Amino acid sequence: MQKSIPDSKLLIKSILEKNTLKQGIYHNTVNLFTQFKKECEEFVNSNKLKMKKTPFPVLFEYNDKSVFEFQLKFGSDILIFFMHSNVFEIPRDHLVMKSSYIKEDKTRSYCGVIHIFNFLADSFKYNRINDLGYCIGRIFVNHENHYFTEGKREIGLLQNNFAGNVLDQKAIQAIMLTAIQYTLNFDLLIPPYDKIKEVTVSEMQTTLDAMSISTGKRLGFRFQADVG
Numbered sequence: 001m002q003k004s005i006p007d008s009k010l011l012i013k014s015i016l017e018k019n020t021l022k023q024g025i026y027h028n029t030v031n032l033f034t035q036f037k038k039e040c041e042e043f044v045n046s047n048k049l050k051m052k053k054t055p056f057p058v059l060f061e062y063n064d065k066s067v068f069e070f071q072l073k074f075g076s077d078i079l080i081f082f083m084h085s086n087v088f089e090i091p092r093d094h095l096v097m098k099s100s101y102i103k104e105d106k107t108r109s110y111c112g113v114i115h116i117f118n119f120l121a122d123s124f125k126y127n128r129i130n131d132l133g134y135c136i137g138r139i140f141v142n143h144e145n146h147y148f149t150e151g152k153r154e155i156g157l158l159q160n161n162f163a164g165n166v167l168d169q170k171a172i173q174a175i176m177l178t179a180i181q182y183t184l185n186f187d188l189l190i191p192p193y194d195k196i197k198e199v200t201v202s203e204m205q206t207t208l209d210a211m212s213i214s215t216g217k218r219l220g221f222r223f224q225a226d227v228g
Contacts, residue, residue: 021107022087024143029112030067032141032167033083036114037064039172040072040081059121072176073121077183080117080133087112090140096148101163108162111140116151118183136182139175141167149175152182 044062051058051074061073072079090096090109102109116137123131137151148162165171 021110021143025087025110025112028143028145029083029114029141033114035169035172036081036176037070039169039176040070043176044072074180076121078119078121078124079179079183080119082115082117084113084115096162099162108142108144108146111142114139116179118186137179
């Protein structure tokens with residue numbers, strides 16, 4: 001049986017519509033990411049002096065790394081906010097896809113994504129390339145500037161009414177502050193003894209900072225309190 005040949009006019013129409021949709025979402029995500037940068041920078045600038053007026057000055061910095069990345073450093077931690085340059089469709093089996101908001105208009109299921117990663121500041125300071133970081137949250141935004149979040153504990157519990165949540169300054173501040181709060185409560189645990197009881201001569205000669213013994217906040221332990 002001969003397959004039907006796609007109609008070229010309909011194909012062009014589909015290409016234009018899909019591209020327009022994705023470009024709109026991309027620009028929404030860029031604008032959102034720019035607002036995140038502004039809020040984080042202002043937060044650091046307004047509190048930096050307080051961090052210095054202590055017996056042991058606390059590292060408190062904002063670093064704009066690129067269009068798609070910025071870092072927020074505080075104490076022994078770094079939060080890396082990373083915007084993906086592509087637009088994604090929410091998987092069919094995701095809970096959000098069952099909402100009437102998506103069923104009414106499938107284009108609402110296409111989103112830009114911003115990831116929030118947590119690393120130890122010393123991992124970058126001492127170039128410990130084997131250290132681990134964790135994605136503690138993700139923010140999804142669509143062409144209507146509606147959003148929902150996924151993440152650990154507090155981040156995952158932020159208002160997740162996709163149909164009603166519109167990204168504004170208040171929402172951005174809430175996400176930023178919640179990410180910092182979660183990181184402060186997400187402490188570094190000593191790794192199990194069996195993980196480090198054997199070390200090669202080569203590793204020992206290269207100094208502790210460059211050894212292949214990874215450091216991570218939950219290395220070797222289950223995320224029993226962090227499920228979700």
